[in-house]
Amino acid sequence: MGVLAGRTALVTGGSRGIGRGIAERLGREGARVAVHYGSNETAAKETVTAIEAAGGEAFAIGQELGVPGDAAALWEAFDAAVGGDGGLDILVNNAGIAASKPFATLDDEEYDRVFAVNTKAPFFLAQLGAERLRDGGRIINVSTGLTKAAVMPDLIAYSMSKAALDVFTRDLSKVLGPRRITVNAVAPGIVDTDINAGWLRGDEQAWAGAAAMSALGGVGTPAEIADVVAFLASDDARWVTGHWIDATGGSLS
Numbered sequence: 001m002g003v004l005a006g007r008t009a010l011v012t013g014g015s016r017g018i019g020r021g022i023a024e025r026l027g028r029e030g031a032r033v034a035v036h037y038g039s040n041e042t043a044a045k046e047t048v049t050a051i052e053a054a055g056g057e058a059f060a061i062g063q064e065l066g067v068p069g070d071a072a073a074l075w076e077a078f079d080a081a082v083g084g085d086g087g088l089d090i091l092v093n094n095a096g097i098a099a100s101k102p103f104a105t106l107d108d109e110e111y112d113r114v115f116a117v118n119t120k121a122p123f124f125l126a127q128l129g130a131e132r133l134r135d136g137g138r139i140i141n142v143s144t145g146l147t148k149a150a151v152m153p154d155l156i157a158y159s160m161s162k163a164a165l166d167v168f169t170r171d172l173s174k175v176l177g178p179r180r181i182t183v184n185a186v187a188p189g190i191v192d193t194d195i196n197a198g199w200l201r202g203d204e205q206a207w208a209g210a211a212a213m214s215a216l217g218g219v220g221t222p223a224e225i226a227d228v229v230a231f232l233a234s235d236d237a238r239w240v241t242g243h244w245i246d247a248t249g250g251s252l253s
Helices: 017-028 040-055 070-082 107-130 153-179 192-200 204-213 221-232
Strands: 006-012 033-038 059-061 088-092 132-144 182-190 244-247
Touching: 006 017, 017 033, 017 040, 017 059, 017 088, 017 221, 033 040, 033 070, 040 059, 059 070, 070 107, 070 153, 088 107, 088 153, 088 221, 132 153, 132 221, 153 182, 153 204, 182 221, 192 204, 221 244
Parallel strands: 006 033, 006 088, 033 059, 088 132, 132 182, 182 244
Antiparallel strands: none
């Protein structure tokens, strides 16, 4: 039996990249995993299949984030999927987007979209999810090392949106602490995912540069981030809350 047996988890953006790594890791630990996706249902179903093939239990729920009513609609889909047991033990706010334009040309629409997905959606998912979250539960927000170091200044809006998420993590830990619900943030550095494939994979110089940023001399993997999330979701992390955890491989050292 895994350490999360009998628990239910929701991972937003759980169909690809870091989110998929987290969903699969929690599934291997025995959690029933709701794999959320925004648009790629095929990828979500592939993640569900992978979890089930490893002996776990999972289901996919689709809902675009960053639109009016997104959190309420997502929880409605979650409730319908779990049936009579609408309880939740672990909420992982992983879904996020980066701005495609630099500071000088970023427009209102894209700025608002970044904050709607990265900051507003986690806020209201947690707010509406709190009534479903069992006492002793977990909220884990996926942040970024960029909130502590300006190594990619063109991602300024993205970094700002995640910095707000860091503050939310800290303050929410005090709000939910009386219920023994822990709230923490995990901050990855550069991770080998599909979203980074265009500039990272297949370019030896880019890969070497990314690896050189890490004290450990490598590029992160989704599994390495997922292991940190799994720890925070476990009973072993019951006395850790309100914390920002550097999972950049020492890129900020």
